[in-house]
Amino acid sequence: MKNIAVIGSGTMGNGIAHIFAQHGFSVTLIDISEDALKKAEATIEKNLGRQVEKGLIKEENKKNALANLSTTTFMKEGVRDAELVIEAATENIDLKLKIFKELDESTKPNTILASNTSSISITKIASITKSPDLVIGMHFMNPVPVMKLVEVIRGYRTSDAATAQIMELSKKLDKIPVEVNDYPGFIANRLLMPMINEAICALYEGVAGVEEIDTVMKLGMAHPMGPLQLADFIGLDVCLSILHVLYDGFGNPKYAPCPILVNMVQAGHRGVKTGSGFYQYKAASKELVVAERFRK
Numbered sequence: 451m452k453n454i455a456v457i458g459s460g461t462m463g464n465g466i467a468h469i470f471a472q473h474g475f476s477v478t479l480i481d482i483s484e485d486a487l488k489k490a491e492a493t494i495e496k497n498l499g500r501q502v503e504k505g506l507i508k509e510e511n512k513k514n515a516l517a518n519l520s521t522t523t524f525m526k527e528g529v530r531d532a533e534l535v536i537e538a539a540t541e542n543i544d545l546k547l548k549i550f551k552e553l554d555e556s557t558k559p560n561t562i563l564a565s566n567t568s569s570i571s572i573t574k575i576a577s578i579t580k581s582p583d584l585v586i587g588m589h590f591m592n593p594v595p596v597m598k599l600v601e602v603i604r605g606y607r608t609s610d611a612a613t614a615q616i617m618e619l620s621k622k623l624d625k626i627p628v629e630v631n632d633y634p635g636f637i638a639n640r641l642l643m644p645m646i647n648e649a650i651c652a653l654y655e656g657v658a659g660v661e662e663i664d665t666v667m668k669l670g671m672a673h674p675m676g677p678l679q680l681a682d683f684i685g686l687d688v689c690l691s692i693l694h695v696l697y698d699g700f701g702n703p704k705y706a707p708c709p710i711l712v713n714m715v716q717a718g719h720r721g722v723k724t725g726s727g728f729y730q731y732k733a734a735s736k737e738l739v740v741a742e743r744f745r746k
Contacts, residue, residue: 451619452476455532457525457549459483459490462566463538465594468494471518472511472595473623479521480528487521494519497595525549526556534619536588538566541691546570547578554579562612564588568688569639569695572605572632583609586616589636590625592684600625605632634699635692643692643705649677650708653728653744660728660740678728679738681711682721690715 452475456467459481467479467490481487498512522528529535535557537549546565553563563585565575576585587603600620604613613629620627630637649663658666664676673680681689689711696705714720714727719741721727730739 451533451615453532453534454478455480455529455535456538457481457529457535457553458538458540458566459486459521460538460540461592462590462594464490464493465497465592466536466538466566466590467519468497468515468595469590469623469625471515472498472507474514475518477519478528478532479519480523480525481521482523484523487523491519491521501595525552529553529557529561532557532561534562534564536564536566541567541570541688543570543574546575550575550585551578554581560584562586562615564616566590569635569692571634571699572603572608576605576607582607584612586612587632587636588616588620589638591638598624598626599638600627601636601638602627602629603632603636604629608632635696639692640696643689643696646677646681646689647693647705647708647711650681650711653678654708654710659746660744682727682729682731684721685723686711686720686727687715 454470454475455478456463457480459479463479467477471477479487479490495516498515501507502509502512535553537546539545539549546567550563561584563579565572565587566589567587568589572585572587576582579585582605585605586608589601589603591597591599602613602616602620617627617629634640635643652658652663653660660678664678667673667676675683690707693705693707718724719726722731725731726741728741728744730741
C-alpha cells in the first residue's frame with residue numbers, strides 16, 4: 451500500500467496527509483476548495499518546519515514529505531489510483547454517505563475506504579457501498595502529527611483482512627492502533643463526551659466557574675487540558691454533534707447535551723475556531739482568558 455488519498459483538507463485532513471507523506475507514502479489531498487488546499491499545504495509545510503526545528507526530523511525528510519504530497523479539487527481523479535482513501539470531511543452523516551457513494555463508484559477494486567469520523571456509525575456508512583467488508587474507521591487524534599493513538603473501528607461487516615491491514619499500516623506511521631467495535635461514540639468519545647458534558651452541566655448549575663472546573667481536572671486528575679478548554683479546542687459544534695449521536699444511538703438521557711452547549715453553538719460560539727467559547731481566543735496570543743459571559 452503506497453498510494454493514499456485523503457478527502458478534506460481541514461485540521462484533521464491536512465494532519466493525516468502530513469503524517470502519511472512524512473512516512474514515505476504518495477498522498478493526494480482532495481478538497482472542493484482550491485484556497486483550502488493552499489492553506490493546508492502551507493500548514494503542513496509549517497508543521498514540518500517545526501519538527502525540523504525540534505530535531506524530530508531532518509530538513510531532507512521535510513523536503514521528501516512535501517514532494518510526496520499533491521492536491522486536487524477533482525475527487526474522481528484523486529482517488530483513481532488510491533489503495534486507501536481516508537475521508538476526513540465535516541462530521542455530517544449525509545455528507546459522509548454522499549462521499550462514500552461516490553468513492554464506491556470511483557475507486558478500483560479492493561481499495562479500502564476509511565472514515566476519520568469520531569462517532570458516526572461505520573456500519574451505516576458501509577451500507578451504501580458494494581464492498582462493506584472494505585469499509586473501516588481510522589479515528590486519528592488531534593493534532594495528528596503529535597498524538598499516537600489511532601482508533602480503528604470495525605463495522606459490522608468489516609473483514610478481518612482489512613482490519614489487520616489498517617492495524618499494521620497505523621504502526622508504520624509510528625502510531626498505536628486500538629481496535630474497537632462499531633457502537634455510538636466508539637470508545638474515545640463514549641468516555642470523553644459525557645465528561646465534557648458533565649463539566650458544562652456543573653458550570654450551568656453554578657457548582658463552579660470555568661477556570662475552577664478546568665483546574666480541578668488538571669491538578670486533581672493530571673489532565674493536560676481541562677474539559678472546558680478541551681471542548682473549545684475540539685469545537686463546541688463537534689461536541690454537540692457527538693452527544694447527539696450518543697443520545698440518538700443509546701436513547702439514554704444521560705447523553706442529552708447541556709442547554710448551555712446547545713445555546714452557544716446556536717449563537718455561533720464554537721470555541722477556538724470562532725475565537726469564542728468558554729474562553730476567548732486572540733490570534734497569536736497563548737493567554738487563556740475566560741469568556742466575558744462566564745466571568746464572575
